[in-house]
Amino acid sequence: MSRYEKQDGRDAGTTSTDWASVAAAVPRGGFLPEGMWPFDMETRRSVYANRADDPAAWQRYADADVPIVTQWDDGKHEGTKPGRVGTSSVSMPSVVFRMLGDLQLDAGSRVLEIGTGSGWTAALMAHRVGDRNVTSIEVDEAVADEARRALARHGRAVEVITGDGCAGHPRGAPYDRVIATVGVRTLPWAWVEQARPGGVIAAPWGTHYSHQDAIARLTVSRDGRQAAGPFTGPVEFMKLRGRRLPFEGHAPYAAGMAEGSTSSSSVTETEFRRGRFGAPEFAVGLRVPDIVRRAGEKRNGGLPVWFYSLSDRSVACAMFRGGQETKVWQAGPRRLWDEVEAAYRWWGGRGEPDHTRFGLTVTADATRAWLDDPAESWLL
Structure with missing residues (x-):
């Protein structure tokens, strides 16, 4: 069992035994920038950490089970104070490995990742399935370039595409697995089209009601006309750029x-x-x-x-x-x-059901939610 230290010293996060050797071989710190904004669990806010100024503190955050912002305000932010909106980050290791567990990756599985970010998740998957079997898409050119450099430093030949993740990457389809590391409010149909029948899509999905997401684990039907499955638990991710909340305020x-x-x-x-x-x-x-x-x-x-x-x-x-x-x-x-x-x-x-009793069915022209039974769904 591989462990990530909780910053506040309580209830250390763990990765599953299935991913422990991969976690040890591909440490998160190797994909983090010199200056970053980890979320401090004690103060409940983002703080600045710079490896040159305090390498010990920087490493503690790198090893902690906390999310780390690596970009604010689509790259327009300057200075060391947190910006207005985090727009690129490295997720909590416990969340990353939970999502990878949902994917059930086998050696040789072909994977499409939406949201390269630092490149760490792509490197973890490449270690399991092989470099040439992972394709990752990043909308931000500067973030994509830095991810390519980080992957190259670690000897990983993962293809990183700069582009809109909503469109997927049809040239490499079909994929056995699709994973999104950004929150979505509508699942792009291109992801279903580009997954093979029986393929699995894992994506943080939610509604405009709140910032909250839950991981939707959807399986593509044999005829490819829908993807359906349950939510596996709550999370919160940065939202897919270009699909952000259309809300103008009060x-x-x-x-x-x-x-x-x-x-x-x-x-x-x-x-x-x-x-x-x-x-x-x-x-x-x-x-x-x-x-x-x-x-x-x-x-x-x-x-x-x-x-x-x-x-x-x-x-x-x-x-x-x-x-x-x-x-x-x-x-x-x-x-x-x-x-x-x-x-x-x-x-x-209905008995105060938790997230895992709900599920989602996605077709080309509709998204339906359900509780316990997909046959008793409602239109979203």
Whole structure:
């Protein structure tokens, strides 16, 4: 069993025995830049680490089971302070090896990777299946070039393509496996088309409701007309560039807010908010289409949570106060809180299922979600 040190010293992350020898042969530190922004678990924020300034601290982060940002703001960021939006990173080792376990790679499997990043995941897979069997796509030319250099330093002849990962790489198809290291809200059909019948796609998938993703492990049908399978657990990835959230913020909704109405709800903050990777949040996103949730700052014991429609200018706000009754305000043709509360009650009425009881079926013209049984699905 290979271990990655938890930065806070608690509950060290592990890689499965199946990948332990690969983890030892392809250390993450060899694919990290001199200057980087690991996520510090104690302070819950990104911090700057530079190998030249403090090589011991840099190595501790490299060996820790934490995500590390390597680029901010699509490369426009300057300085050592964190930027506005992380746009390239190296994922937590525990998450990387969980996804690789979902792929079930065999020697000789041909793999398409969407999102090269540092090149570390491509190198891990190449160690297992052979360099010539891994093709990786990276949209950012500077990131792709650095990944090529890192792979070359480690003697790996992986093909790195600079381009839009949504299109895949048809010249190398069909692939036995497709893995995405970026979060998606719509699974590109090209990935299914370029996978062989029986092939497996592993991708962080989620809805616009939140930043949360879950790993969808989809198997391509024998006739190639769909890919379907369960979610294997919650994660959070940077989103696929070019498919980011089409949300303009609060201002466009302001004009219609004067016509709102007030009500109350018995759903409390304690019930509704169950942590960053809570199953109710994922379930609500699956059940309520075209909606964005944003939490405000907690003041005077009250926490405002806003809901915005992406299909019109409907808006709602739920003011949570611990275990007290929740005050609700809604405006627009959609009663967004009513939709959210109904979805939350639906989830509770079905035994509060976790992520792994949900699944996804993708065809060329539709995506459907389901709970337990693919035959009882609903359109997303």
